[in-house]
Amino acid sequence: MRLKLSELASAAGSALAPGDDRDVTAVVTDSRAVRPGTLFVCLSGEHVDGHDYALKAQEAGAAAIMGTRAPQAMPDGLYVPYVRVEDAVKALGRMAALWRDRCAGVKVIAVTGTAGKTTVKELLAQTLALAGKTARNAANLNNQIGLPLSLLATDGDEAFWVMEVGISHDGDMDELGGIVRPDVALILNAGAGHTEGLGARGVAWHKARLLHSVPRDGICLISADYPDLVREARAVRGDLLYFTAEGRPLQFRGAPAGNEGERGRYRLNLDGRACDVLAPFRGSYGAENCIAVAAVASLLGLTPETIARGLAGAELPAQRFVRKQAGPWQIIDDTYNANPLSMARMLDAAAELAHGEGRGCFIAVLGEMRELGGLAVQEHERLGRHLAEIRPCAVFWKGGQAEAVRAGLEQGGYTGPLFTPADAGEFCARLNGLEQGAGRGGLVLFKGSRSNALEEWLSALQDAAAGQRGM
Structure with a gap:
């Protein structure tokens, strides 16, 4: 700048x-x-x-x-x-808007959604970088402070800016959309998240507000797999493009096509052109990420071959489905944040991974999902019922709403243990006690809202495993 x-x-x-x-x-x-x-x-x-x-x-x-x-x-x-x-804070936004005006030659892509937007932003930026100089928000600097700072940190000679837009209160999207004014708006999904601050209109309504800031000749790309989102987006404008990960006969669609080691293979259709890709994650949730990235890249002129190369070489951001090892335990580190949609997806992906690779016990180490307001009890009970369906060997819980989760587990007929350790030491002792009883370890998913700081428990487990190796 x-x-x-x-x-x-x-x-x-x-x-x-x-x-x-x-x-x-x-x-x-x-x-x-x-x-x-x-x-x-x-x-x-x-x-x-x-x-x-x-x-x-x-x-x-x-x-x-x-x-x-x-x-x-x-x-x-x-x-x-x-x-x-x-x-x-408002001054930051106004200065960023000025810089956005000065950089009219840059194609600006805004990414929003309830789950996966940081991952998609990272993969899209890494893919577009194969076609031209690309800038993006660092980490998830996506709010009224982070987004302006991200814009102001660019050089101005880039071909693409990929900017994640995050909201938590009524009016946030109007404010941030007015700053970033994207040429391409990508709405990945819409589910319960930050409902405490967003009010009664619903998450999909707030996400769709981004479309107001796209110029008439811009691109508005949304998932067709969320009826509320489709309804709210159509109320804003009619020139929408859609993608799907659920098999709908649309211009852009994707589906899982097996796994290769720790990477997933996905079959995409980009406006009639086939595109098979390898991506740095596995599971059905990854089809949504892949087709969203590929659809935007295709609309911006990248070939299927370049898109496949970009996804194959992309790296996931920290604390998002990162695989680690701690003694006999294979760890999935997804500790950055959580909401009901992302929690359900990561549980399904981790359980599929555990059972598919024969890794023994699947352990869910979870934390309270914050900022849900009046939906908190309902969503945590629903989480408990979902956990009962995938049958982990044990559930560890940190933070509030433990009783709501317990109620959901009981409603689902789960008979395994639900532990609520007081600290990291108790967590490690109980988990390793399970391992000794099973005699074989397993796969452990760590996921919860940021304020739970579940990475502290994860680090304690890794330290304990390192200490045992050193004996």
Whole structure:
């Protein structure tokens, strides 16, 4: 990025003193990321106030500081230009929108959905990179702070920007859509997630709001496998394109076609052109990911051969169905986050993997699904019934709603144990006790909402296994 400070200040709703204008080559909110030429934006959080780091940013070479404090309330010794704004988060969005305007030659793809959007964003970006320079959000920086920072971190000479858009409150999609204004909108799916903040209109309604921000000559691609999503998207506009992973006779469709080692094979049809691909995951849920990636890439001009090469070489993001080993246990690390749709999919995929590879016991190590509001008890009971159907050897639970899960397990006729360990030590002891009884280990899925920090239990299990090897 390269813009004048005066342009950024104007977009943010402020102004500069005469003589203060200069080039800005980056915008950051973390003082540790400041480099010469950076605009440091001070955000005020519950525990940290960015204004207190203004001098540190200046020492690191910041070209200017932006914040909400009055100039006289800033730390003594600040000599670089200070831009005062009313709302620093909204200022980030306005500055990102300005940069989006300046980069009209870039094809911008926005990816949203309830489950799998980070994985699809990563695989799509890695595939498109075979056809041209591509930028994407780092990790899942997809909200009112992360998305603008991701846009502002681009060079502007890319062929493609692949931007994940995440929402949790009413109005989020309108705000983020107005910033990113995609040439291509991809809505992967819609299910219960962040329902506490999204209100009564439903997740599909909020996801479909992204389509309002696509220009009339843009591409709107949605899954046909979610009736609520199809209904809400059609209410926004009629020029929709569809993909399916459930066998519907549509322009873009995909289906599982077996496995090769730890990778899955999928058979795709791209507007009449066959495309068989290998992908870095296994299971039926992967068909949705593959056809979504391939459909967008095809619409942007990539050949089936290039798409297959991109998916075959793609790597999954951290903490998303990553396979590890801890002593006798094969681990599936999917600890980043969870909602009812993603939880059900990962349970099915892990159970299929355990039974298909003859890995002995399948153990589900799960955490509470947060931000479900009034649906929390209902969805956790449903999770318990789903667990009963796939019959794990044992279930471990961390966080609230354990009794709702237990009720669902009982409704489904499950007779195995449900453990609620008090800490990582108790978890390891109980799990390894199961292993000693079975005499053979098995496959363990770790998945729960981010705030459960299930990776702490996973790390404890790995440390315990490493300690045993060292004895």
